[in-house]
Amino acid sequence: MNIYLDNAATTRVSSDVLKEMLPYFSENYANPSAIYSFAAENQKAVENARQQIAALIGADAKEIYFTAGGSESDNWALKAVAEAYSEKGKHIITSKIEHHAVLHTCEYLEKMGFEVTYLDVDEFGKVSPETLEKAMRPDTILVSIMTANNEIGTIEPIAELGKIAHEHGALFHTDAVQSFGHIRMNVDEINIDMLSASGHKLNGPKGVGILYIRKGVKIRSFIHGGAQERGRRAGTLNVPGIVGMGKAAELAQKTMQTRIEYETKLRNYLIERVLSEIPYSRLNGDKNERLPNNANFCFRFVEGESMLIMLDKCGIYASSGSACTSGSLDPSHVLLAIGLEHEIAHGSLRLTLSEETTKEEIDYTVDELKKIVKRLREMSPLYEDFTAKKKGA
Ligand SMILES: *Cc1c(COP(=O)(O)O)cnc(C)c1O
Numbered sequence: 001m002n003i004y005l006d007n008a009a010t011t012r013v014s015s016d017v018l019k020e021m022l023p024y025f026s027e028n029y030a031n032p033s034a035i036y037s038f039a040a041e042n043q044k045a046v047e048n049a050r051q052q053i054a055a056l057i058g059a060d061a062k063e064i065y066f067t068a069g070g071s072e073s074d075n076w077a078l079k080a081v082a083e084a085y086s087e088k089g090k091h092i093i094t095s096k097i098e099h100h101a102v103l104h105t106c107e108y109l110e111k112m113g114f115e116v117t118y119l120d121v122d123e124f125g126k127v128s129p130e131t132l133e134k135a136m137r138p139d140t141i142l143v144s145i146m147t148a149n150n151e152i153g154t155i156e157p158i159a160e161l162g163k164i165a166h167e168h169g170a171l172f173h174t175d176a177v178q179s180f181g182h183i184r185m186n187v188d189e190i191n192i193d194m195l196s197a198s199g200h201k202l203n204g205p206k207g208v209g210i211l212y213i214r215k216g217v218k219i220r221s222f223i224h225g226g227a228q229e230r231g232r233r234a235g236t237l238n239v240p241g242i243v244g245m246g247k248a249a250e251l252a253q254k255t256m257q258t259r260i261e262y263e264t265k266l267r268n269y270l271i272e273r274v275l276s277e278i279p280y281s282r283l284n285g286d287k288n289e290r291l292p293n294n295a296n297f298c299f300r301f302v303e304g305e306s307m308l309i310m311l312d313k314c315g316i317y318a319s320s321g322s323a324c325t326s327g328s329l330d331p332s333h334v335l336l337a338i339g340l341e342h343e344i345a346h347g348s349l350r351l352t353l354s355e356e357t358t359k360e361e362i363d364y365t366v367d368e369l370k371k372i373v374k375r376l377r378e379m380s381p382l383y384e385d386f387t388a389k390k391k392g393a
Contacts, residue, residue: 003316003361007201007293008150008178008352013244014203020247021205024240032237033228042239049246053210056249057176057195058186065211065229066242070177070198073211074101074144076222076233077173077194081142082109084218085171089139093170095119095127095156096337097149102175103333106144119145124286125154125338132161136168143172147179147195151334151350152285153294155183162191171217177201177209181252182291183260193217199241204248208241259355263292266362267353271295273366278373284335284348293353298340301383302347302376310372316365319350343382 004012013021030039032046050061067073082092094106096118106116117135119127127145136143143165148155158174165172173194179185180197187195195212199205213219213232225234252259271283280300299307304320311318320332331345351365377383 001315001361001364003357003365005316005318005351005353005357005361005365007354008153008291008350009319010200010206011203011354012356013200013205014248014251016251017204017244017247021240021244024243028239032239033226045243045246046237046239049242049249052246052250052253053197054212056181056185056253057212058188059212060215063212063215065213065233066237067209067211067233068207068238069209070099070175070196070201071101071209072222073196073198073209074099074175075105076211077196077213077219078102078105078109078142078144080220080222081171081173081194081217082112082114083220085141086114089137089141090114091117091137091140093117093119093132093135093140093143093165095121095145097121097125097151097154097334098144098146099150099175099177102144102146121154121337123339124289125149125152125284125334126286126289127156127161129157129160129164132164136164136170138168140165140168140170143170145172145174147174147176147185148183148291149285149334150178151332152296152338153178153290153352154285155179155289155291158192159190162193166191178291181249181256182293184256187212187214194219199245199248202248202252205241205244208238208245210245255355260292262355263353263357266357266359267293267295269359270351270353270362270366273362274369277366278370281373282344284338284340291352294350295352296348296350298335298344299347299349299373300344301380301386302373304346304348306376307347307349307369307372310376311365311368314364314368314372316368319352320348 028042030042032042050064054061054064110116119131121127145161147158162172171193175196177198181202193214198209221232223234282298284296308320331342335345
């Protein structure tokens with residue numbers, strides 16, 4: 001049995017999306033920028049995808065720019081706005097729990113002479129509007145806060161945060177890679193000037209994304225070259241990828257409500273079973289204001305990586321919030337930002353569902369997880385100390 005519970009890392013390309021993409025690899029291979037009629041169909045397909053994506057967030061198709069993924073969109077939004085508005089000011093505000101595509105770009109901008117404020121979050125991972133209000137300065141040009149966190153699933157109060165940025169004359173960017181197509185979003189209602197999204201987090205292909213740029217926002221081009229994307233993002237368009245992301249957006253819009261209901265119910269069942277059946281476990285993130293498919297736990301006296309390896313042996317694919325996989329032994333910056341101690345943050349496990357996840361899979365996962373946590377604790381000297389102390393007390 002193979003159980004894929006890592007849908008926050010990437011998702012399966014749905015068969016309808018793949019079917020839509022295939023002709024653009026073979027029959028319709030023309031460069032959409034070409035003049036001849038053979039290219040016209042590809043131009044049309046690209047513009048159709050732009051419409052499908054714009055419709056999902058209430059934007060105008062002209063405000064959608066195709067990129068090579070969420071990381072590029074984040075880099076573009078931050079670097080190019082910083083450059084375009086540097087005469088107005090050099091102060092940028094973000095949060096401590098952003099994806100590294102935002103955090104590492106901010107660190108780069110600091111080296112280039114910009115000043116960045118990294119806002120604290122509360123114990124559930126929320127950025128409070130008051131905290132942002134206090135951090136705003138006359139020279140603040142940009143605020144970038146993610147719509148929902150990729151590790152703990154917390155949904156941020158984006159509409160209020162965007163409003164504050166605007167009241168102070170700053171632009172508002174949001175990394176919506178985790179929420180795009182998963183929860184309802186409208187760029188006008190939530191005061192957004194720029195929004196990053198990625199195809200592969202909503203059953204579309206990898207290597208394609210978008211940056212929404214509100215009409216009127218000054219932004220420098222990021223990839224210099226040809227005149228594609230109105231001269232703002234050069235490079236031959238990734239037609240199959242774009243067509244796939246468009247179809248994925250269309251499907252996401254159509255099925256969103258049923259998917260949200262299904263995933264939320266199954267996710268809550270998972271959380272309830274884990275918290276009630278595994279001692280010394282906790283849920284990370286906000287209980288209600290969280291992505292429908294996200295569950296993130298910490299188990300005391302257990303190492304996240306050991307859990308992952310043992311789950312893998314049972315055919316269960318999950319993730320630990322920690323950055324250990326990238327060769328560092330530091331626990332997740334998100335879990336530290338919500339106030340967890342290193343020791344506890346190390347024992348984290350993220351399970352992210354899809355609309356295809358079944359109750360049987362969740363039951364099997366919890367049954368195996370119980371055994372795994374028990375086994376790992378039996379090997380843990382910390383747990384031994386802890387139980388000995390408890391008995392002594
Ligand atoms: C996955 C992810 C990214 C990166 O997107 P890619 O398309 O993989 O480059 C950025 N931000 C968040 C919140 C993500 O979850």
